[in-house]
Amino acid sequence: MDLAYTAEEEDFRARLRRWLGEVLPRLPAKPAAADWPGRRAYDAAWQRMLYDAGYAGLHWPRDAGGQGATPTQHLIFLEETERAGAPYVGANFVGLLHAGPTVAAEGTAAQRARWLPPILRGDEIWCQGFSEPDAGSDLASLRTRAVRDGDTYVVSGSKLWTSHAEVADWCELLVRTDPAAPRHRGISWLAMPMDAPGVTVRPLRTLAGSAEFAEMFLDEVRVPVGNRVGAEHDGWRVTMVTLSFERGTAFVGEVVACRRVLGELARTARANGRWDDAVLRRRLGGLAAEFTALWRLTQWNVSEAQRSGGVPGTGGSVFKLRYSHARQELYDAAAEVLGAGALDAGHTWVADRLAALSYTIAAGTSQIQQNIVAERILGLPKGR
Amino acid sequence: MTAAVDFRLTDDQRALRDGTRELLAGRFGRDRLRAAVEAPALDRALWRELGEAGFFALRLPAAAGGVGLGLPEAVLVFEEAGRALLPGPLVACQVLASVVDGVATGERIAGLCAAAAGPVLWEHPADCDELILVEGAGKEGEGDRAFRAAASEVAAAPLASVDPLTPLARLTDFPRTAPLALDTSRLRREAALLTAAQQLGSAARTVEMAVDHARRREQFGVPIGSFQAVKHLCAQMLVRTEIARSAVYAASVTGDALEVAGAKLLADEAAVRNARDCLQVQGGMGFTWEADVHLHLKRAWLRAERWGAARELAELLAEGLVTGAEAESEAGVVE
Structure with a gap:
């Protein structure tokens, strides 16, 4: 150590x-x-x-x-x-x-x-076209079809939660190329130009009022076969490489930011008198321990990744479970500091409080993450 | 290139941890544990053996007959003690090894008490040869003092300990005649960290116990561990353990007061909550005296009150946020 x-x-x-x-x-x-x-x-x-x-x-x-x-x-x-x-x-x-x-x-x-x-x-x-209306946590059940026609795939279906779709030039797209194969074995990874005919993007307004996500409708979009990365039907494995990157270092900057926000909460509470409330004080004290530990766990995961030479491992699930929850707790505490001020949607802590609600859902819900931890780390049997 | 930020244990640290686990498995296995529940007087022969193995002399310099290791190594050893539910004033003897003669070798046993607003509790009163009392606010230069007395000079009233493995007495009178020159804030910090390390070991052990049960116990024709309701309990137990581990290991390296406080807070939570969840996973069997899980829970409760309880630690950490000490402390900023 x-x-x-x-x-x-x-x-x-x-x-x-x-x-x-x-x-x-x-x-x-x-x-x-x-x-x-x-x-x-x-x-x-x-x-x-x-x-x-x-x-x-x-x-x-x-x-x-x-x-x-x-x-x-x-x-x-x-x-x-x-x-x-x-x-x-x-x-x-x-x-x-x-x-x-x-x-x-x-x-x-x-x-x-x-x-x-x-x-x-x-x-x-680039934007990401993975999730579909009927394929969220169960991503492998995605139904967007790509039918081979000579040197092109003809792609039809719909995607959801496509972030930055409106301004993107390219979409990393998961499509089903073999409907007869077992779910994980009939998927391919394509780079789709967003200006191709047949691509329709409709902004999706989130509960935070923002529209960084979109729905995307694909109607016989022609994508060159040369835009496929990896072998045909091997897209699931190709994608898993991507997702483990996401769970590795995506939150480093945010943990640093959360520690800074926590200090601001304490100073604001001191200034507005809320600091006299022992319940709030101890809540903030507990969060200080939490985010320091999360920072240490981040360093740990990174040092493990560095030495294994590979992509971040299951430690990422442990981190994400705890961090996504802690971030929500942080902004709930912020609301406590603000009092009625927490009803002002223009306040950055309030906007962040709303955005934090997605953390236990996006990139693998907390329930899916707990399954991963239980089955892959603890070795508990699969089941429902 | 090799970078230095590295949480992995060195080969020596791994050997120390494995050796300690082996020693405790051999000398304090389940039979001995259950025997100690019925007769909690400490086994002096085992205590001397721990002394010979360097359990208490770990951090003393080699010239003083010690092993010359540091807090990170002591934390690994105490994690193992926590796993095994090894009873005795282990923290006291580790932090007092250089203060009271004979403690480093395991020949003598020293207790350690901190004056508090409530009753001052003394662990293993019948087994201690000496007792050290620390008084004051726990802050440097604010009247912190330490006194030493032979156990026979101390007056104490019996108290029915909630933990069957840790007999307790309530201090009623202590002769303040032998003041000690001790860095009491450091002593408190180290005692808190080593207590947290034991909590970490206990938390890790109860995850294993819960998972082991969930894999073997069948209901509705399948292992109960295949039910998500049970899986998610177990997953959260592991998450708590690993968060606490990050905090405890990092605090053992930096020695930073706020990091130690945070580590104790998280390790207390992990040990107590994990024991509760383990009990829940074990169901009716977990509620019996025969199951070991209550021993983990009761000891976790006891440790959670020693060297900083959640209410005190959270206040300390909150204060750190305001003074900016949190931001300045090493955590995250290695200048």
């Missing part, structure tokens, strides 16, 4: 801090929350700045155009950018964290050359 960083890592941190100090004041003004084209442009511009400075695709392998940084350096990057108030990955999320790593791991040389550089430069935005 050792929690010190190496001189090399500290040097990396120092250089990054210097760079952030130089460039962040030059960022343009943040666009309005509902201005999706503006947000795309803003996120893309930030990605371009990262690219020019050599920070794009930090954790991607070098032969994929990345920096080949260690998971610990990636962790430092996420920690420092959050601390400095740098823009979040935003519209680049799917490209950088799902689709890109999948293409890097499973794509051909030509596919990597076509798709990876524009992701790293912020030139092309």
